[in-house]
Amino acid sequence: MGKTFAEKILAQKAGLAAVEPGQIVTVRPDLGMSHDNTAAIAKLFGKIGRKRVKEPEKFVVILDHVVPAASVEYAENHKEIREFVREQGIRFYDVGRGVCHQVVVEEGLAGPGDLVLGADSHTPTYGAVGAFSAGIGRSEMAALWATGELWLKVPTSLRIELDGTLSELVTAKDVILHVIGKLGADGALYQSVEFTGSLVARMTVPDRMVITNMAAEMGAKNAFFAPDEITFGYLAARTDRTFTPVYPDPDARYQDTIRFDVSRLEPQVACPPDVDHVVPISQVAGKRVDQVVIGTCTNGRIDDLRLAAEVMAGQPVAEGVRMLIVPASREVWIQAAEEGLLALFAEAGALVLNPGCGPCLGAHEGVLAPGEVGLATSNRNFKGRMGSPDAELYLGSPAVAAAAAVTGRITDPRRLLEEER
Ligand SMILES: CC(C)[C@H](C(=O)O)[C@@H](O)C(=O)O
Numbered sequence: 119m120g121k122t123f124a125e126k127i128l129a130q131k132a133g134l135a136a137v138e139p140g141q142i143v144t145v146r147p148d149l150g151m152s153h154d155n156t157a158a159i160a161k162l163f164g165k166i167g168r169k170r171v172k173e174p175e176k177f178v179v180i181l182d183h184v185v186p187a188a189s190v191e192y193a194e195n196h197k198e199i200r201e202f203v204r205e206q207g208i209r210f211y212d213v214g215r216g217v218c219h220q221v222v223v224e225e226g227l228a229g230p231g232d233l234v235l236g237a238d239s240h241t242p243t244y245g246a247v248g249a250f251s252a253g254i255g256r257s258e259m260a261a262l263w264a265t266g267e268l269w270l271k272v273p274t275s276l277r278i279e280l281d282g283t284l285s286e287l288v289t290a291k292d293v294i295l296h297v298i299g300k301l302g303a304d305g306a307l308y309q310s311v312e313f314t315g316s317l318v319a320r321m322t323v324p325d326r327m328v329i330t331n332m333a334a335e336m337g338a339k340n341a342f343f344a345p346d347e348i349t350f351g352y353l354a355a356r357t358d359r360t361f362t363p364v365y366p367d368p369d370a371r372y373q374d375t376i377r378f379d380v381s382r383l384e385p386q387v388a389c390p391p392d393v394d395h396v397v398p399i400s401q402v403a404g405k406r407v408d409q410v411v412i413g414t415c416t417n418g419r420i421d422d423l424r425l426a427a428e429v430m431a432g433q434p435v436a437e438g439v440r441m442l443i444v445p446a447s448r449e450v451w452i453q454a455a456e457e458g459l460l461a462l463f464a465e466a467g468a469l470v471l472n473p474g475c476g477p478c479l480g481a482h483e484g485v486l487a488p489g490e491v492g493l494a495t496s497n498r499n500f501k502g503r504m505g506s507p508d509a510e511l512y513l514g515s516p517a518v519a520a521a522a523a524v525t526g527r528i529t530d531p532r533r534l535l536e537e538e539r
């Protein structure tokens with residue numbers, strides 16, 4: 119009987135001939151990733167009585183969540199991490215390099231056939247380049263540092279087929295918001311989600327990253343796009359590593375196959391306080407916003423910034439609205455600067471921030487006050503996510519965010535474009 123992607127790759131990484139869903143296997147990941155939570159992990163590591171990370175070359179630490187440090191406490195945390203990675207000889211990217219998930223992909227640290235475990239819930243992102251990648255807890259990361267291995271339960275597999283053609287200004291973000299809206303925030307709980315269908319062949323790696331990133335929001339253990347020419351072309355420009363891709367068998371058995379035709383999809387918006395309370399934009403159009411954020415590991419890439427600039431079409435940010443632009447990485451920041459996008463946003467009245475998570479997690483760089491309404495291109499909108507528990511946060515694509523920024527209200531970017539034309 120055929121095997122799914124998860125079954126094949128986990129068998130391989132566990133050194134077994136075959137595995138079944140539900141089976142507990144001990145795997146040896148190719149990469150372990152952590153970020154600002156590394157100091158907390160180091161404390162747990164000390165508690166289990168270890169001094170040296172067993173295979174330091176298999177780990178990476180990226181400071182991104184509260185960068186640059188917003189308080190003495192954060193500064194101390196960063197300082198401890200710098201000392202720890204130096205002592206242990208762990209690959210390290212300091213503040214300013216970018217959001218961990220973007221950096222891992224840009225640096226070619228994840229690719230087809232890799233098993234990556236990260237101490238962050240959006241680690242499934244790297245399935246966009248054919249890796250099995252999943253989030254783990256801090257104590258699991260400490261155990262991984264100590265032994266180089268970890269047990270995992272083999273997930274059941276869910277296949278999602280995406281077919282049709284997206285209309286103008288409807289994006290991968292709208293697709294995944296729609297999918298989450300239909301399946302719910304627990305719609306793929308502890309499942310390995312394989313995305314297939316005719317739309318996939320027309321999706322760039324960044325498009326696929328939007329989808330695998332947000333698959334975490336429906337509970338997925340990991341998410342996967344079978345590596346194709348688009349994947350290999352993308353990776354060839356970034357790394358000279360060679361990869362051994364793993365593909366599902368054609369006769370693999372899935373728990374379920376769900377098909378979506380995206381041809382008539384409108385731009386989608388997730389309404390507070392639930393990521394799965396997703397509606398077509400026409401249902402929330404007109405809602406006033408105080409702050410718009412374009413960035414994060416979901417939608418802070420160069421094509422997101424290009425799309426936002428296109429929708430803004432030289433119009434200024436609406437009076438009374440704060441617009442924050444947070445390039446996901448230094449590479450994106452430089453590219454956007456070279457293309458004149460950062461100046462364009464700044465001239466329109468936006469505030470361009472440093473690469474990193476920015477206000478996504480509500481810790482700094484633009485938190486919302488009680489009663490305020492935000493719209494962001496990020497992946498979470500629960501109560502208090504971007505500051506006050508009494509603020510509201512809507513989620514949408516960069517096109518939707520740009521349209522809100524220049525009109526001061528949730529607006530269908532397609533209508534705006536029509537008016538501009
Ligand atoms: C702080 C970190 C552990 C957290 C996560 O795991 O996802 C953060 O990145 C988030 O998006 O809430």
Ligand code: SF4
Nearest residue numbers: 217414415475478479
């Ligand atoms: S950008 Fe947001 S979702 Fe992504 S890793 Fe940072 S805090 Fe988490």
